[in-house]
Structures are given as structure tokens and as C-alpha cells.
Amino acid sequence: MTIPARPLISVEGLARRFGNTGPAVFEDIWFGVERGEFCCLIGHSGCGKTTILNVLAGLDAPSGGAVIVDNREIDGPSLDRAVIFQGHALLPWLTVLGNIAFAVASRWPSWDRAKVRAHAMTFIELVGLKGAENKRPAQLSGGMKQRVGIARALSIQPKMLLMDEPFSALDALTRGMLQEEVLRLCNETHQTVFMITHDVDEAILLADKIVLMTNGPGARIAEIVVNTMPRAERHRNDLHRHPQYYAIRNHLVEFLVNRSRNFDAEIAGQGYDPRRLRVVKPGLAAVNPPAEVVSLGLSR
Ligand SMILES: Nc1ncnc2c1ncn2[C@@H]1O[C@H](COP(=O)(O)OP(=O)(O)OP(=O)(O)O)[C@@H](O)[C@H]1O
Ligand SMILES: [Mg+2]
Numbered sequence: 001m002t003i004p005a006r007p008l009i010s011v012e013g014l015a016r017r018f019g020n021t022g023p024a025v026f027e028d029i030w031f032g033v034e035r036g037e038f039c040c041l042i043g044h045s046g047c048g049k050t051t052i053l054n055v056l057a058g059l060d061a062p063s064g065g066a067v068i069v070d071n072r073e074i075d076g077p078s079l080d081r082a083v084i085f086q087g088h089a090l091l092p093w094l095t096v097l098g099n100i101a102f103a104v105a106s107r108w109p110s111w112d113r114a115k116v117r118a119h120a121m122t123f124i125e126l127v128g129l130k131g132a133e134n135k136r137p138a139q140l141s142g143g144m145k146q147r148v149g150i151a152r153a154l155s156i157q158p159k160m161l162l163m164d165e166p167f168s169a170l171d172a173l174t175r176g177m178l179q180e181e182v183l184r185l186c187n188e189t190h191q192t193v194f195m196i197t198h199d200v201d202e203a204i205l206l207a208d209k210i211v212l213m214t215n216g217p218g219a220r221i222a223e224i225v226v227n228t229m230p231r232a233e234r235h236r237n238d239l240h241r242h243p244q245y246y247a248i249r250n251h252l253v254e255f256l257v258n259r260s261r262n263f264d265a266e267i268a269g270q271g272y273d274p275r276r277l278r279v280v281k282p283g284l285a286a287v288n289p290p291a292e293v294v295s296l297g298l299s300r
Contacts, residue, residue, distance in 0.1 A: 006071060007032030008192055009056065009160055013065030016051050023217035025051055027064065028274045031211050031221055033160070036190045040203040042252065043213030044260055049196045053164050056194060057083045070159060079107050082153035084163045090137040090148055096124060097133040100152045107156040123155040127181060143174035150178070154185060161186075163195040167202065176236050179205055187231060200252045204245065205234050212255050214263040222263050223278040225251060247283030 015027035025048040033039040041049050054060035056067055058077040066073045069080065090099050100120040105111065111119070124133050127147040137145055146166060153161055166182075167175040183206055186193055197203050203210050210225040227234075228244045239245055259266060 006068060008035040008037075008070060009033040009194065010068040011052070011056075011065070012068060014052065014055060014062050014067065015064035016048065016055065016060070017063040024063065025216050026213075026219040029065070029221055030275045031224065031277065033192060033194055033209075035192055038186055038191075038193045038206055038208045039195070039211060040207035040209070041194070041196050041211045041213060042198070042200070042203055042256065043219065044215050044256065045198075047213050047216045047219040047260075049213060050164055053083075053162050053194065053196055056160075057081055057162050059083075079156050080159040082156055082158035082161050084146075084149050084153050084161070084166045090145060090152075092137050095134050095136055096129060096140070096148050097121070099137070099148055100124060100155050103152045103156050120155060123151040126154070126185060127151040141174075143170055143178060146170060146174075146178060147181075150182065150185075154189065154191070157189075158191075160192045160194060163193065165196055165198065168198065175202075180236055182206065183231070183234070200249055200256070201239065203252065204229065204248050205236055205239055210252065212252075212260070214259075215261045220263065220272075220274060221277055222255065222259065223280050226279060226281045228281050228283045244283040251280065251282040 010032045011029055014029040015024050017024040017027075029052065041052065043049055051060065055062050056074075058074050058081065068074075074081075091102065094102060097117070097120055100123060101116050104116045104120050108116070108119075121130075121133065124130055127150055129144065129147055129151065132140065132144060137148070140148070146169075149166070167178055170178065179202060185191065186206075193206075195206065197206075204227065208227050208231065210227065212222040212225060214220045214222050225248070228248060229239075229242050233242060
């Protein structure tokens with residue numbers, strides 16, 4: 001029997017407990033993110049999403065299990081992994097160009113100033129901030145700051161991009177524009193992304209795969225939902241007209257409203273195995289089994 005190759009990011013038996021007593025926030029979490037895939041994690045507030053992202057970023061150590069990236073266990077932060085937080089976390093005393101150039105120069109210390117500047121400018125243009133490169137964060141709108149954060153993260157060409165509700169603090173119009181930009185940039189750069197969101201429509205627009213997390217404590221990954229709308233057919237303005245849209249949306253909403261808190265009862269006696277998660281393809285039930293069980297290929 002051939003053992004399937006590991007995905008680029010492989011979360012293997014992850015657990016996190018704060019303090020010595022009380023239940024774990026989560027334990028025995030297994031899932032993978034393939035190279036070039038856009039993966040969203042959805043779950044209710046407090047279930048442990050940011051904690052998982054912090055472990056992926058190397059900013060927090062798990063109490064058990066491991067995260068393997070490109071076949072190596074991560075043991076701290078790395079420029080291979082760029083993080084976009086909800087707050088933009090820009091350096092306030094540097095300009096837009098300065099903030100991005102700082103990251104680029106950290107990534108490629110041997111580059112001279114001109115090369116760093118040219119590389120930084122490419123990404124400033126990519127996010128539509130040409131002309132604002134000499135402004136400082138205090139002179140920018142919330143949406144512009146978040147664009148700088150996105151440009152900075154992409155400019156270091158990370159193996160994976162980690163985003164924790166990156167658009168949640170923005171107004172609806174700016175959020176929509178940035179979502180489309182991120183989708184375009186990820187298409188162009190084949191970036192591997194792991195993103196947390198509360199927003200079901202945001203997940204449907206951006207994600208190729210949606211990981212559903214149940215309520216904590218002792219949160220579990222309930223299942224993996226495949227976005228049955230291909231990337232090329234996802235456009236923010238007519239998302240709701242796509243034949244698959246309501247099937248996916250209803251599945252996600254039903255999970256958040258009911259199943260996320262009753263999941264333990266749902267799986268009682270069903271032989272739930274955290275290493276062999278159900279993969280669901282909403283809207284394709286007629287041509288595929290409604291809940292096909294496949295191995296994620298995470299065996300060691
Ligand atoms: N440093 C810490 N010390 C103790 N408990 C913590 C710590 N960090 C997180 N927790 C607890 O772990 C749980 C998960 O927190 P986390 O921030 O990962 O949730 P989340 O799913 O990201 O929530 P939200 O959607 O509100 O951002 C919460 O109950 C939180 O109180
Ligand atoms: Mg969080």
C-alpha cells in the first residue's frame with residue numbers, strides 16, 4: 001500500500017491546554033492544507049481558531065501533537081509563514097514603502113536598497129497603493145492599512161499565508177473590494193492560505209476548502225466542506241446566483257446554528273475518527289455520495 005504524500009501544511013494530533021487543570025481548548029485535531037489551496041476555518045467565538053493559527057505561525061507551542069510544514073515540524077516563527085492579523089500591526093514610524101521594505105530586507109538580507117525598493121514597489125502596486133508609498137500608517141484609512149498588511153505579507157513570498165479575520169474590522173464596501181483582491185492575488189501567485197473567518201459568504205467566495213470546528217471546550221474538527229463552486233466561477237456580486245451557492249451556504253449555516261454545539265451527540269455511536277474526517281461536497285449529492293469518507297493522508 002502506498003502512503004499518500006503529506007499536504008504542505010499537516011496538522012497532526014494538535015492539542016492546546018491553558019493551565020494544568022480544566023479541559024483542553026481542543027485536542028486530537030487533524031487536517032491538512034494542500035499547496036496552492038485556500039483553506040478557511042470556521043467556528044464560533046472562543047472555540048480555539050486563533051490558538052490554532054498561532055501554533056501554525058509558530059507563535060504558540062501546542063500541548064500535544066505537531067504541525068508539519070513541507071515535511072518539517074515547525075518550532076517557531078519563520079519568514080516562510082506570513083501572518084495578517086485583524087489589527088494591521090504596521091510600524092507607525094515607517095512609511096508604506098518603509099514597512100514593506102523592512103520585511104523584504106529581513107527576508108533577503110543580501111539585497112541592496114534598490115532591489116529591496118523595487119520588489120516592495122511591485123507589491124504596493126499589486127494592492128493598488130501606488131502613490132501612497134510615502135504615507136505613514138496614521139495617514140491611511142483602515143482599508144489602506146489592511147492593504148499594506150496584505151502587501152507586506154505577500155512581498156516576502158511566504159510558503160503559507162495565515163490570516164485571522166483580516167477583513168472583519170472594515171466597512172462592507174472595502175471588505176468586498178479587498179476580498180476580491182485577495183482572491184485575484186492568490187490566483188496569480190498560487191499562494192497557500194489558511195484563513196479564519198466568521199463570515200460564511202467570505203468563506204464561500206475565497207475558500208477551496210472549509211474546515212468546520214465545533215464549540216469548545218474540547219473542540220473538534222467536525223468535517224471538511226469542499227467548495228463546489230470552482231474559483232473561476234466565484235464573483236462577489238453574483239455569488240448568490242451560482243447554482244451551488246445555497247447548498248453550500250445552508251450547509252455552513254446549519255453547522256454554525258445547530259451542529260457546532262450538538263456535534264458530540266451527532267457522532268455518538270457513529271465511529272467518529274479525527275484522522276479520517278468526513279469530506280462533504282454540498283450541492284453535488286446527486287452525483288457524489290453526500291458525505292464521502294476519505295483519508296486525508298495524514299498517516300505518519
Ligand atoms: N493565553 C491564554 N490563556 C488562557 N486561555 C486562553 C489563552 N488564549 C486563549 N485562551 C482561551 O482559549 C479559548 C480559545 O481562544 P481563541 O482565541 O483561540 O478563540 P477563537 O476561536 O479565535 O475566538 P474568536 O472567534 O472570538 O476570535 C478561549 O476560551 C480563550 O479564553
Ligand atoms: Mg480569534
